[in-house]
Amino acid sequence: MNVSRETAERFTLYETLLRRWNPKINLVSPATLPDLRTRHIDDCLQLVRLADPQGGEWVDLGSGGGLPGLVVAIACADRPVTVKLVESDQRKAAFLRTVIRELDLPRASVLCARIEGIKSLNAAYVSARALAPLPRLMAYLDHHLAADGQAWLLKGAQWQSEVEEARRHWKFDLFSYPSETQHGAAILRISRLSHE
Numbered sequence: 001m002n003v004s005r006e007t008a009e010r011f012t013l014y015e016t017l018l019r020r021w022n023p024k025i026n027l028v029s030p031a032t033l034p035d036l037r038t039r040h041i042d043d044c045l046q047l048v049r050l051a052d053p054q055g056g057e058w059v060d061l062g063s064g065g066g067l068p069g070l071v072v073a074i075a076c077a078d079r080p081v082t083v084k085l086v087e088s089d090q091r092k093a094a095f096l097r098t099v100i101r102e103l104d105l106p107r108a109s110v111l112c113a114r115i116e117g118i119k120s121l122n123a124a125y126v127s128a129r130a131l132a133p134l135p136r137l138m139a140y141l142d143h144h145l146a147a148d149g150q151a152w153l154l155k156g157a158q159w160q161s162e163v164e165e166a167r168r169h170w171k172f173d174l175f176s177y178p179s180e181t182q183h184g185a186a187i188l189r190i191s192r193l194s195h196e
């Protein structure tokens with residue numbers, strides 16, 4: 001993804017902050033730190049490229065260190081896209097707020113709460129990465145995705161069996177895109193979700 005100098009600087013600062021906070025609160029697996037850019041940031045950038053949001057509200061569930069929520073907020077900082085990061089862990093929420101402040105991302109905000117405990121966010125876009133198996137994610141999406149919204153999920157190599165399992169209880173439209181950063185993994189776009 002071609003990015004402006006300002007965006008590139010924000011990604012560099014984000015990476016610096018992630019590395020600085022990681023030993024204390026384990027935002028990403030320490031084993032992945034040498035490949036932070038490809039394993040995490042580039043992985044999430046695929047999703048921004050595919051979804052290409054031009055406006056509206058983007059909600060990232062279980063953001064952790066901001067993956068993919070902060071990547072969306074940085075990559076879309078010059079668009080009218082508001083990004084809400086839902087994260088129940090207070091220390092991780094403090095990290096997310098620090099990054100938002102240091103990188104000057106006024107359209108991004110943090111909700112330190114449990115996904116299932118807050119009223120519907122009715123979002124145009126909902127994302128999640130490494131949060132829960134698809135059948136459980138479906139209940140979260142059902143609660144927070146607008147009727148005409150799109151969910152963008154980064155899923156590991158087991159994604160096809162998770163889809164089969166989810167289809168037992170939910171109806172939805174699905175597009176899958178092979179991941180360019182992880183063999184066998186996929187980016188799923190889910191829409192028109194309803195309970196069977």
Ligand SMILES: C[S@@+](CC[C@H](N)C(=O)[O-])C[C@H]1O[C@@H](n2cnc3c(N)ncnc32)[C@H](O)[C@@H]1O
Binds near residue numbers: 068113115
């Ligand atoms: C395995 S981490 C993944 C973080 C990030 N999405 C990533 O890809 O690195 C899952 C995160 O979701 C948060 N989480 C798990 N269940 C949650 C819930 N019910 N409500 C809010 N946050 C939750 C955890 O605190 C944790 O930070």
